[in-house]
Amino acid sequence: MDRRYESLTLVLWMSENDIWDLAIVGGGPAGMAAAIYGARYGLKTILFEAGVLGGAQATSPGIENYPGFTFIVGMDLANKMKEQVKRAGATIKEITEVKGIKKDDSSDLFLLETRRGEFRAHAVIIATGGGHRKLGVDGEKELTGRGVSYCATCDGPLFRGKRVAVVGGGNTAVTEALYLVELAEKVYLIHRRDELRAEHALQKLLFDSEVEVLWDTIVTAIEGDSMVKSLRLKNVKTGEESELEVDGVFIALGSDPVSGLAKELGVETNERGEIIVDRLQRTNVEGVYAAGDVVEGLKQIAVAVGHGAVAADTAYKYIRGRS
Amino acid sequence: MDRRYESLTLVLWMSENDIWDLAIVGGGPAGMAAAIYGARYGLKTILFEAGVLGGAQATSPGIENYPGFTFIVGMDLANKMKEQVKRAGATIKEITEVKGIKKDDSSDLFLLETRRGEFRAHAVIIATGGGHRKLGVDGEKELTGRGVSYCATCDGPLFRGKRVAVVGGGNTAVTEALYLVELAEKVYLIHRRDELRAEHALQKLLFDSEVEVLWDTIVTAIEGDSMVKSLRLKNVKTGEESELEVDGVFIALGSDPVSGLAKELGVETNERGEIIVDRLQRTNVEGVYAAGDVVEGLKQIAVAVGHGAVAADTAYKYIRGRS
Numbered sequence: 001m002d003r004r005y006e007s008l009t010l011v012l013w014m015s016e017n018d019i020w021d022l023a024i025v026g027g028g029p030a031g032m033a034a035a036i037y038g039a040r041y042g043l044k045t046i047l048f049e050a051g052v053l054g055g056a057q058a059t060s061p062g063i064e065n066y067p068g069f070t071f072i073v074g075m076d077l078a079n080k081m082k083e084q085v086k087r088a089g090a091t092i093k094e095i096t097e098v099k100g101i102k103k104d105d106s107s108d109l110f111l112l113e114t115r116r117g118e119f120r121a122h123a124v125i126i127a128t129g130g131g132h133r134k135l136g137v138d139g140e141k142e143l144t145g146r147g148v149s150y151c152a153t154c155d156g157p158l159f160r161g162k163r164v165a166v167v168g169g170g171n172t173a174v175t176e177a178l179y180l181v182e183l184a185e186k187v188y189l190i191h192r193r194d195e196l197r198a199e200h201a202l203q204k205l206l207f208d209s210e211v212e213v214l215w216d217t218i219v220t221a222i223e224g225d226s227m228v229k230s231l232r233l234k235n236v237k238t239g240e241e242s243e244l245e246v247d248g249v250f251i252a253l254g255s256d257p258v259s260g261l262a263k264e265l266g267v268e269t270n271e272r273g274e275i276i277v278d279r280l281q282r283t284n285v286e287g288v289y290a291a292g293d294v295v296e297g298l299k300q301i302a303v304a305v306g307h308g309a310v311a312a313d314t315a316y317k318y319i320r321g322r323s
Numbered sequence: 324m325d326r327r328y329e330s331l332t333l334v335l336w337m338s339e340n341d342i343w344d345l346a347i348v349g350g351g352p353a354g355m356a357a358a359i360y361g362a363r364y365g366l367k368t369i370l371f372e373a374g375v376l377g378g379a380q381a382t383s384p385g386i387e388n389y390p391g392f393t394f395i396v397g398m399d400l401a402n403k404m405k406e407q408v409k410r411a412g413a414t415i416k417e418i419t420e421v422k423g424i425k426k427d428d429s430s431d432l433f434l435l436e437t438r439r440g441e442f443r444a445h446a447v448i449i450a451t452g453g454g455h456r457k458l459g460v461d462g463e464k465e466l467t468g469r470g471v472s473y474c475a476t477c478d479g480p481l482f483r484g485k486r487v488a489v490v491g492g493g494n495t496a497v498t499e500a501l502y503l504v505e506l507a508e509k510v511y512l513i514h515r516r517d518e519l520r521a522e523h524a525l526q527k528l529l530f531d532s533e534v535e536v537l538w539d540t541i542v543t544a545i546e547g548d549s550m551v552k553s554l555r556l557k558n559v560k561t562g563e564e565s566e567l568e569v570d571g572v573f574i575a576l577g578s579d580p581v582s583g584l585a586k587e588l589g590v591e592t593n594e595r596g597e598i599i600v601d602r603l604q605r606t607n608v609e610g611v612y613a614a615g616d617v618v619e620g621l622k623q624i625a626v627a628v629g630h631g632a633v634a635a636d637t638a639y640k641y642i643r644g645r646s
Binding site for chain 2: 029032033036037039040041042043064065066067068069070072077080081083084087088089199200201202203204277278279280296297298300302303304305306307308309310313
């Protein structure tokens with residue numbers, strides 16, 4: 001092996017094998033806020049993200065309720081936060097999934113397993129967010145990426161001039177329908193109840209738009225060959241079944257907390273799988289904190305950044321107390 | 324009385340006498356976030372601020388740790404949030420101190436007393452922040468505005484080319500010292516302990532700067548006639564007394580929670596006077612929520628906006644449950 005390469009490898013190996021003060025798992029707003037605070041506190045901070053930094057916010061076509069921005073595209077806000085994480089001096093590992101976390105009782109350190117090897121840290125902040133909730137009907141899995149989507153900003157432009165449906169009744173569903181109605185020929189919002197959960201301001205925009213709402217309706221199957229062709233619908237009040245021809249369907253049922261890693265560590269979750277924390281973002285496991293959408297409570301960027309800041313502050317006091 | 328004027332008065336009187344869904348007391352980041360969320364949820368929302376909107380953040384020369392802004396002047400961030408509150412549709416009452424809040428048991432409404440009359444609301448969010456903590460020494464009160472200041476951004480430019488001292492050891496004190504060293508001839512940081520509470524990143528900047536830190540030192544008096552001339556100092560370890568000639572002194576000892584109004588309502592506070600809330604920002608009084616620096620916990624903008632969003636969400640569910 002070339003000597004220069006060998007020593008470079010050694011340097012990389014050594015830096016990877018250093019002990020980190022703070023390891024943060026998940027690069028959405030909560031994880032990025034924690035990284036900004038942790039690094040600014042002088043903690044040796046590493047942030048792992050299975051994909052690219054941003055989290056659920058990055059897929060939003062427009063955010064109007066994060067204080068400081070009257071309107072900002074999700075990806076733009078994500079990039080501003082990423083720049084800030086770098087500026088603060090935290091180490092970022094993107095496309096680096098943490099596959100397992102365990103406590104090493106002999107060293108009293110947490111071991112984080114990744115495809116880049118094992119990382120050791122004094123404290124861990126879990127900010128793994130929530131995955132997209134599935135509809136769970138025939139055709140959904142087979143036609144994902146072929147007309148079935150979980151992200152209107154990502155895939156919306158593919159449906160310009162076409163007919164699409166959005167399934168759901170919360171803020172995300174309404175936001176996505178309003179985004180799609182600007183470019184698609186026809187947008188349906190399919191909701192199983194007779195009222196929406198979305199906030200009032202969004203509902204008003206929706207009812208003033210050309211989105212057609214199908215109330216009391218569930219999707220029982222997604223049909224098509226190579227691409228989505230239609231949805232099978234059922235009215236839950238009348239029992240009537242029908243077919244709706246669409247080119248695409250956006251499933252906007254919210255998120256499921258990604259708390260598997262935390263559970264393996266012995267972290268307590270509620271019946272929805274959300275991590276239970278106190279006001280200092282402490283879990284039941286000493287040295288393990290949680291922040292953002294993976295935690296019980298309101299799923300909002302404003303809330304996630306607060307969680308992240310508090311989690312880093314609490315972790316800082318814990319780590320300082322150990323040294 | 325002119326008939327047009329009379330009817331205008333009547334319209335104003337009626338609108339003031341409407342019942343508000345949500346009254347927010349305090350226009351810092353927590354109160355503004357609550358107003359954005361409350362109004363977007365469709366609540367009839369009113370925001371009271373004794374001064375002008377902004378809160379403690381507005382006086383910061385530069386904010387680097389609010390996620391989304393690598394650097395922003397406090398007043399600029401305050402103005403962005405204010406624009407967003409207006410856009411969301413909340414009613415803003417600036418220069419309108421809430422002098423008292425009581426619960427009217429017959430109507431089950433909260434009554435808020437101001438110089439503009441009494442306002443009625445179903446729910447109240449207390450976001451009154453913290454006032455500047457005083458040093459409590461001779462000369463402080465007499466020379467306030469004559470060289471004694473509690474806000475470097477506000478008054479710093481008056482001391483261009485002069486000698487100033489900053490008293491304190493937290494983030495605010497260090498931030499103010501770093502700001503002042505750019506324009507003053509000489510800056511001292513006077514701290515009663517032998518280490519700072521400020522975050523590591525700020526300490527590093529401080530030690531790399533020309534600020535001279537006087538450790539283990541307290542100010543025992545501020546002296547001067549029409550203007551500050553000197554400080555009397557005492558070293559707490561050696562007992563040695565000395566005099567330091569300065570033209571100005573910035574007192575940066577943090578804030579005292581402004582929880583008097585809340586206490587009168589029967590809201591519980593801790594030994595520091597901070598309001599005690601649960602994770603939903605509920606106080607012990609039904610229909611009363613609290614957010615931001617007046618609440619126990621980390622005093623940061625990122626945290627305050629999360630509190631505000633959660634408080635508005637909890638208030639929304641409470642109000643909806645009543646109607």
